[in-house]
Amino acid sequence: MTLSCFELGERMLAVEEARAAVLSLVAGPMPAEFLPLALAHGRVLAENAVSPHNVPQCTNAAMDGITLAWPDEDAEKSDVPKSLVPVRFRRVVEIHAGQAPTAPLALGECAGITTGAPLPSGADTVIMREQLADEEGADGVRWAIVDTPDRVRRGQNVRQAGEDIARGALALPAGTRLGAAQLGLLASLGRAKVAVYRRPRVAIFSTGDEVTAPGQPLPLAGIYDANRYSLMALAVEHGAEVLDLGILPDTRDAIADALGRAAAEADLVITSGGVSVGDADHTRAALAAQGELGFWKIAIRPGRPLACGRLAPRGVPFLGLPGNPVAAMVTFLQFAAPLLARLQGRAVVEPPQLVAVAEHALKSRIGRVDYLRGVYRVATDGQLWVAGTGAQGSGILSSMVQANCLIEIAADREAVATGEAVTIQPLFRYP
Incomplete structure (x- = not known):
């Protein structure tokens, strides 16, 4: 993207066009660092993880019992007549986990x-303890008796060497975010440390003389700063390290100074408020003084005013999100979240989407993408249904609390009728 007010700044961008422009602000992921496996949860692999050995290393028992060479149950293919298939086996040794067998059977x-x-060696089948009876002869010889030989199949209850991951196979590709299962898999490869991309540092601050920090007395015309806490939490959920820069007054010099300081420390700078056309909206002017502005208008609701640019001298990406709390969260999910994915080396994809049926009519307007807060449910026949949360004003933060999805109404739809299909984006929620 060529950042130019002349080319992009005054033009209303489609959501997809704006997302592509935001992503073009960074060339690739952050540098890699090595971390102990225990500290790598939530991080993103910076290298392919290739298995140095078979997992499991040896063919082993999946249950307690006995192991043996079981005769072929198919009489037509077996040299052993079914009438001669033994049901008694001489128990010659005991093998425990962690012990290597010393002799073949x-x-x-x-x-x-x-x-x-x-x-x-020589064994191919494991029979569980519950199907066995033990017998010891007068000579001290122990025998295992199979109670139901017709239920035994050759190869049962055996884990083959390398059946999880073969030696030399790709276990996890670079760009994989490490959750519980991935960390366990890496541990099974014997990895004590792993190369991961450094977490992007995201500087976040709010603007506005009316914005008051929680815990302080609320002025008559003031509002508490909800945005900073919502945005910091979203940044952490999407893998970032947060630099909290607090609240700035509505002056161009103060905002410009904060942008300059943030650009020296952060990999991405996010503000909320101060990006519309009001007399007291100084963020865009401060951005122009500290770097360059790419665009600031998107055909989206909520969130039309969104400033996007770079901050000198390192060209740090900057996103000036709207001041209304729902608009700030919605635009973060549509634009900041994909940018954080790229900075971490993850595959950049559009927000996850499902198709649901509208339980009631939904209002929209041609020419913009509407993101309504909704609640989707799964009917007994498996069909997804979705309903709005009620009032959809961009300042109604409770609508985000109630919602488990965003209802995305495309720019070419004037409305959605009851029973019509509509796209939804499920929202991350703690249980």
Whole structure:
């Protein structure tokens, strides 16, 4: 994207066009760093993880019981007549998890085995303890008796070496975000440390003389600063490290000074408020003084005024989000979240989308994308249905609390009738 007010600044951009322009502000992910596996939760792999060995390393038992070579149950393919298939096996050794077998099994012999223990040479089947009876002869020889041989199948209850991951196979590709399962998988490869992309540092501050920090007395014409806390939480949910720069007064010099300081420390700078055309909206002017402005109008509701640019001298991306709390959250999800994904080396995709049926009529306007707060549910037949949360004003933060999705109404739709299909974006929610 060529950042130019002449080319983009005064033109109303479509959501997809604006998202592409925001993403073009960064060339690639952050530098990599090595972390102990225990500290890597939520981070993004900076290298392919290739398995140095088979997982599991050895063919092993999936249950406690005995292991043996089971005769072929298919009489037409077996050299052993079914009438001669043994149901008694001489128990010659016990193998426990962590022990390597010392000798192969002969035909008619079995070994006691515990879950996870490697199979000895000559064994191909494990029979669970519940299907067995034990017998000891006068000579001290132990026998395992299979109660229901017709229920045994060759190869049952056996984990093959490399059946999870084969030696030399790609276990996890670079760009994978590390959750609980991924960390367990890396541990199974023997990895004590892992290369991950550094978390992007996101500087966040609010603007406005009317904005008051929680915990302070609320002036008669004041509002508490909800935006900064919502945006900081969203940034953390999307993998960032947050630099909280507090609240700035509505003066161009104060905002310009804060932008300059933030650009020296952060990889992305986000403000809320001060980007519309009002007399007291100084963020765009401060941005022009500290860098360059790319665009500031998007065909979206809520969130039409959104300033996008770079801050000197390093060209740090800047997003000036709207001041209304719902608009700030919606525009973060549509534009800042994909940018954070790119900074972390993750695949950049559009926000996740599903299709649901509207439970009631939904208002919109041609020429802009509307994001309504909604609640979707799954009917007994599997169909997704969605309803709005009620009043949809961009200052009604409770609508985001009630919602489990955003209802996305495309720019070419004037409205959505009851029973019509509509796109929804599920929202992340803690249980």
